[in-house]
Amino acid sequence: MNRDIFDVDPELADLLKGEPDLIDLAGRLRDAHPQPRLDEHFRAHLRAQLMRAAPAELRPRGWRRVRRALALPSGVWLAGTGAGLGLAMAGAAAAIVLYSHSHSDVVTVGLTASNVAEKHTVDPDNVIEISFSQPMDRTAVVKGIKIQPATSFSTQWKDDKTLVIVPAHHLAANTPYTVRIAPQSARDIQGNTATAPIVIAFGTKPAPSATPAVSPAPPPELELHTIGSALAGGLVIAPDGGVSLAAGAVPPPRRPQRRHRRPCPAWFTSPPTAPPPSSALR
Amino acid sequence: MTLPRAFEDRLVERARTDPDAFGELYDHYFAQIYRFVYSRVRDQEAAEDVTSEVFFKALRAIHRYRPSGHPFSAWLYQIGSNAIADHYRARRPDTNLDSAIGVRAPGSAVDEQVVERDEAARVWAAIDALPESQRTALTLKLGEDLKLAQIGVIMGKSEGAVKLLIHRGMIGVRHRLNIATGPVTGVAM
Numbered sequence: 001m002n003r004d005i006f007d008v009d010p011e012l013a014d015l016l017k018g019e020p021d022l023i024d025l026a027g028r029l030r031d032a033h034p035q036p037r038l039d040e041h042f043r044a045h046l047r048a049q050l051m052r053a054a055p056a057e058l059r060p061r062g063w064r065r066v067r068r069a070l071a072l073p074s075g076v077w078l079a080g081t082g083a084g085l086g087l088a089m090a091g092a093a094a095a096i097v098l099y100s101h102s103h104s105d106v107v108t109v110g111l112t113a114s115n116v117a118e119k120h121t122v123d124p125d126n127v128i129e130i131s132f133s134q135p136m137d138r139t140a141v142v143k144g145i146k147i148q149p150a151t152s153f154s155t156q157w158k159d160d161k162t163l164v165i166v167p168a169h170h171l172a173a174n175t176p177y178t179v180r181i182a183p184q185s186a187r188d189i190q191g192n193t194a195t196a197p198i199v200i201a202f203g204t205k206p207a208p209s210a211t212p213a214v215s216p217a218p219p220p221e222l223e224l225h226t227i228g229s230a231l232a233g234g235l236v237i238a239p240d241g242g243v244s245l246a247a248g249a250v251p252p253p254r255r256p257q258r259r260h261r262r263p264c265p266a267w268f269t270s271p272p273t274a275p276p277p278s279s280a281l282r
Numbered sequence: 283m284t285l286p287r288a289f290e291d292r293l294v295e296r297a298r299t300d301p302d303a304f305g306e307l308y309d310h311y312f313a314q315i316y317r318f319v320y321s322r323v324r325d326q327e328a329a330e331d332v333t334s335e336v337f338f339k340a341l342r343a344i345h346r347y348r349p350s351g352h353p354f355s356a357w358l359y360q361i362g363s364n365a366i367a368d369h370y371r372a373r374r375p376d377t378n379l380d381s382a383i384g385v386r387a388p389g390s391a392v393d394e395q396v397v398e399r400d401e402a403a404r405v406w407a408a409i410d411a412l413p414e415s416q417r418t419a420l421t422l423k424l425g426e427d428l429k430l431a432q433i434g435v436i437m438g439k440s441e442g443a444v445k446l447l448i449h450r451g452m453i454g455v456r457h458r459l460n461i462a463t464g465p466v467t468g469v470a471m
Binding site: 008009011012015016021022025026028029030031032033034035036037038039042043046047049050051053054055057058195196197198199 | 313321324342401405406
């Protein structure tokens with residue numbers, strides 16, 4: 001135990017030097033440190049709320065002063081800055097685009113635009129597109145993809161920065177899905193890896209009352225001439241765990257059909273322009 | 283766990299105006315902050331509330347953030363520390379540590395897990411009894427493995443003061459554990 005402390009925290013060992021009983025106690029305290037269970041639904045829900053509030057909160061400082069000076073209401077502000085914000089969004093490092101197999105509609109459920117309600121309205125026929133901020137190591141990325149609930153899929157690369165995940169079958173209706181890429185698999189062509197897993201959560205909309213005809217045709221958008229010539233091999237990964245799962249990337253406890261187990265505080269669900277009561281940092 | 287400094291600085295700069303960049307920061311630091319908050323409030327629901335507050339405060343205040351030479355996480359921990367203090371001011375935490383504390387014990391027998399769980403509850407109950415500043419310093423050091431200098435930034439204290447808090451906290455825990463177990467091994471009362 002003492003040796004552990006010396007190994008993992010030389011500062012602490014130095015601080016408690018000459019007091020072996022305290023060093024031993026430090027080891028016991030470290031071992032007893034609570035390990036909370038991370039609720040992936042909560043993580044995704046909070047992220048969606050933050051992303052919904054972000055456009056109103058993250059404004060250029062000059063515009064803040066102008067708006068304060070003119071006392072413009074939020075709607076006016078948003079209308080005036082919509083174009084600029086759109087450009088900022090276009091440069092986003094990671095965005096997910098889901099578009100329909102029938103290409104009748106193109107839905108962007110970006111990490112900046114989704115919220116819980118939107119996440120649960122994704123068409124089960126959709127494919128999943130992930131844009132990276134830099135050219136990626138295609139093989140490494142594909143090996144690290146995990147979809148929960150387990151889903152067979154193939155992958156196609158539009159270019160070195162854009163991956164398309166095509167489910168082998170239609171996604172289940174009214175089901176929360178999580179696409180996760182383990183950090184060591186999220187590797188760019190220079191060998192740099194992400195320090196946290198890439199996690200994309202969304203939910204499919206409920207099935208219509210009348211069962212629609214299933215079209216076996218591939219999505220027109222995914223044909224070679226549409227996507228480009230850089231498609232990578234169409235690897236199919238079995239749903240039974242054939243996809244590599246990174247150490248530490250434990251599949252989240254799944255809570256089907258639940259968004260969150262309790263009501264959020266009033267400020268949590270209020271419009272972005274209505275901050276929580278204690279809005280100032282102390 | 284810490285992002286490369288230059289990368290993080292660029293990301294934070296972007297996050298002042300770019301929601302996606304803020305989202306990246308959230309993705310990277312959520313687990314750290316949640317773990318820290320949970321270790322202080324020891325209740326999942328409360329930890330989620332406080333964690334939400336931390337990130338919303340960060341979102342609203344990120345335009346005021348100035349790099350201090352320490353990781354961005356130090357700023358988040360600072361917000362978290364204040365939010366936890368607010369939480370405690372509003373409501374004393376539940377003391378049902380038996381149900382709140384989990385201990386990693388893969389593969390151990392049920393009896394061993396029960397013993398370890400009791401041990402965890404006992405030692406963390408001793409930490410709960412410490413003054414808040416000592417409790418925070420110990421949690422950041424033993425639970426989050428932060429450097430003394432970073433803890434100093436988070437708590438607004440000098441490194442020397444943090445050392446003193448940790449040392450006094452350790453002595454306090456030892457004192458309380460000795461009282462709890464009966465035999466006193468030469469610790470002055």
